[in-house]
Amino acid sequence: MKITAKEAERHVLAVTVDNEPGILAKITGLFTARGYNIDSLTVADITEDHAISRITVVTNGPPEVIDQIQAQLERLVPVHRVVDLSEAGPHVERELALVKVSGTGEKRVEALRLADIFRARPVDTTTESFIFEITGPPDKVDSFIALMRELGLVEVGRTGIVGMMRGAEAL
Structure with a gap:
């Protein structure tokens, strides 16, 4: 089927x-x-x-x-x-990704601007590249990666999704 x-x-x-x-x-x-x-x-x-x-x-x-x-x-x-x-029922999903972006000049500035909007933080930087750490729902991580492709995406590492039910009760 x-x-x-x-x-x-x-x-x-x-x-x-x-x-x-x-x-x-x-x-x-x-x-x-x-x-x-x-x-x-x-x-x-x-x-x-x-x-x-x-x-x-x-x-x-x-x-x-x-x-x-x-x-x-x-x-x-x-x-x-x-x-x-x-x-x-209602649950929370999150994922962590490390996103390496290479670029100089305007592309570098734009990568930093977009990272700020997505609340991704630089965890490593050189004069030619950044590694950003981003956490959030998978669709947020996907969107950030898609935008970074246009700015010089080099490499991505993702943890996979973790989820938990909302509220005080344990699983």
């Missing part, structure tokens, strides 16, 4: 797992074996004793495929919980 862009929906899945060797391979293997694409993947240890990690996976697909992914993830032994942040 071919999925059209209209049928595919973006979903942010927060997966709480035991922090053990091979768990990331199990989860990515589940996606790979079934032909599902991972758009973004982040992993972080979230407990003081290093026993639990949180994996944030961004993927696309129609609702029935996302439901199938969730069900299959929940069946994996080291998985404690899977939450589709996109379906669970």
